[in-house]
Structures are given as C-alpha cells and as structure tokens.
Amino acid sequence: MVPVSAVRLEILTGAALEAALPELARLRIAVFRDWPYLYDGDLGYEEAYLQSYRNSQEAIVVGAFDSGTLVGASTGTPLADHAEDFATAFAGSGFDLNAVFYCAESVLLAPYRGQGLGHGFFDARESHARARGYSVSAFCSVLRPSDHPMRSKNYAPLDPFWRRRGYAPLAGVVARFSWKDLDSACATDKSLQFWARDLTATP
Structure with a gap:
C-alpha cells in the first residue's frame, strides 16, 4: 500500500486532459480486467470511448x-451526453436526464486503494456537478451472478x-x-444497475 500523502488529485481540463487520455485508457484496461468487469480491453475502443471527454463542454477528469x-x-459528464445509451434504462423513471450528472468511472491501481481517494474522486465530481446546476448524481455498476466462476474470493462489494x-x-x-x-x-451483453443521489441533500 502506498501512502496517500504521496498522491495529489488534480482536475484536468484542456491540454492537461488531452495529455492524460492515453494513460487513462491504459488504466481502464488494467483496472477493469479485475472482477466484476473482467474487461478484455482494447486501446482502439478506448480511444473512441474517451473522445466524449474531449467533446463535452462539461466533462470532468480527476487525475490521481x-x-x-x-x-x-x-x-x-452530463447524462444527456449519453442520452442514446441510457434513454431506455431511464424510460418511465421520472428523471429529467438534463438534471443528472453521470459519474462514469473511477479507476485506481491496487496499491493506492482503501485510503480515501475514492471519496476525493466523488467529492470533486459532485462539486463540479453542483456548480453547473445538476441536482442528481448517478453512476452504474455491473451486475454479475454471485456464483460466477471468475468471481474473486477477496472481492469486497463497494x-x-x-x-x-x-x-x-x-x-x-x-x-x-x-x-x-x-x-x-x-x-x-451485460446489465448495469444505476445508483443515484440527490445533490441538494447532505449524505
């Protein structure tokens, strides 16, 4: 475990965001290989996926x-930026997609986990969303069977x-x-469960 005192969190925009995207792609591939994602990553796909952070006016990347x-x-990013992907999931839910900020992913190498950086990631994104008038923060987590043969014995649900x-x-x-x-x-195909919180309330 590496002490978090050695780590600084930085909100990346503009050229700094652009420069970090290749390393972010590699981090996603490395971290999402683990349970429950089991993602066999591809840099070509990652480059296309991360293009959305270049294109969105209100996207945020927080680097550690x-x-x-x-x-x-x-x-x-704003959930409305992903309307085509999520419209079916939110149909009939009563949520206004334009009011929801989507916390897309958090990836952190294993030696740095369990020391509070996850809170820092959420704090930065929620503050960013509130400052831009969003009232709801949401993310989704992959659903896997509890008896999946590749489930890690040491996995602790979040x-x-x-x-x-x-x-x-x-x-x-x-x-x-x-x-x-x-x-x-x-x-x-995988199923991903959405979670949300009211950004106007204190947890």
Whole structure:
C-alpha cells in the first residue's frame, strides 16, 4: 500500500486532459480486467470511448498523480451526453436526464486503494456537478451472478461505500452494454444497475 500523502488529485481540463487520455485508457484496461468487469480491453475502443471527454463542454477528469505518474482517475459528464445509451434504462423513471450528472468511472491501481481517494474522486465530481446546476448524481455498476466462476474470493462489494456517500440503487433503472470478457471469444451483453443521489441533500 502506498501512502496517500504521496498522491495529489488534480482536475484536468484542456491540454492537461488531452495529455492524460492515453494513460487513462491504459488504466481502464488494467483496472477493469479485475472482477466484476473482467474487461478484455482494447486501446482502439478506448480511444473512441474517451473522445466524449474531449467533446463535452462539461466533462470532468480527476487525475490521481504520484510523482507525476497517473495512478488513478475518475470521470464524469452530463447524462444527456449519453442520452442514446441510457434513454431506455431511464424510460418511465421520472428523471429529467438534463438534471443528472453521470459519474462514469473511477479507476485506481491496487496499491493506492482503501485510503480515501475514492471519496476525493466523488467529492470533486459532485462539486463540479453542483456548480453547473445538476441536482442528481448517478453512476452504474455491473451486475454479475454471485456464483460466477471468475468471481474473486477477496472481492469486497463497494455498496457500503456508495451508500455512505448517499447513493441508492434505482429500482428498474438498468442499462445494457456489451464488452468482451477475459474468458470469452466475443463481446456479450451485460446489465448495469444505476445508483443515484440527490445533490441538494447532505449524505
């Protein structure tokens, strides 16, 4: 475990955001190989996916740096930027997509986990969202069977952490995405449960 005193969090915009994207792609591939994502990453896909952070006027990337090396990052964009992906999941939920800020991912190398950086990632994104008038913060987590053969014996679900942050799962708000698992020959659909919190309330 590396002491978090060695790590600085920095909000990346403009040229700094652009410069960090190749390392963010590599971090996503490395971290999401683990349970529960089991993502068999591809740099070509990552480059296309991360283009949205270049294009969105209100996107945020929070980088965690240790002596200049990117060891973690979290991202967020307005949910409306992903309307085509999430419209079906949110249909009938009563949420105005234009009021929701989407906390897309947090990735952090294993030696830096469990020391509070996750709170720093959420604090920065929620503050960014409030400053831009969003009233709801949301993210989604992949759903896997509890008896999945590749489930890690040491895996600790993040549900308690998310609930302490004031988030709760949204009943029936489930998205479908496709990616290639480590043990699969091709991409398959996955279900992702949305969680949300009211940004006008204190958790």
